[in-house]
Amino acid sequence: MILVNHDAVEVNFDAGRASLRVNNLNVFDDHDIANSLTLGLGLPGDPDYPFPAIAPVAPVRATVSFDVEWNGIHDMAQLNNTAQNFKGTFLSTGATIKWSAEQSGFRFESESPDPSRNLISVLGREQNGVFFT
């Protein structure tokens, strides 16, 4: 989780809309998901292990900018989950993303926002933990 300015997020929950906009965030490019989650150790690729070997890769500095937009209510549910201690109102929505990233010698620019690329997106107004009572 990254602490961002309050105005980086705008929410109109009743309309099923929200946005997350951040520019030039300093991050590290860990090269791949495995190195990111193993803190740069890669994966061993043992015969009984379900993932292939991935070599350790040192991270490099990068900046990333993104604009994620939630829009359009597809479904709504009121949940009260005592197993996970959370409750609230949740919306299944459409969503798009436009993002870019840059590091020494490389730049990535995503395609234009395309609603058809959304696999699943959710907005919620929730309470959990000590606020779950």
Add this chain to the structure above:
Amino acid sequence: MNEQDPSFWKRVKQTRLSRRGLIHGVAGTVAGVSFLTPKLVLADEGEDSENASCAIASPIPGGVTPFKPFGVVVHHNPLNPANPLAKLNDPSQITDFDGFVGLTHIRGGGTGTNTNTGATTPLAFQADMGFSQGKFVGIDGRQHNRTFAFV
């Protein structure tokens, strides 16, 4: 979904730096292009920066360890398109929280450019991103009102 790794979160709190695969690239047609997998950095920026050090939230109890037994626990319940909304796991990454959350799982494409040569390459990506905005009880036991990006 109920695994915990207090040492991981403790380290995050201590270093104010964590790693997660939040955007991860998938190879396009050319091998050797670096993909972006930014690690999380708890920024000291923003309107509440003077209190950022005490604004760190506690993680939800559950999460995933995609490369178990290797890798860190990620206190995040990824959205699953196969699950109905009524079966949603807690979409928040922080606990003791009261506010708005957003999560999205999007795939797409784009263009990678070698800025030294100008050569371009079509690339694919997958983004698992979101936000939390609202009040929470931080690790300092005090209530805060903050906005977090899940990148």
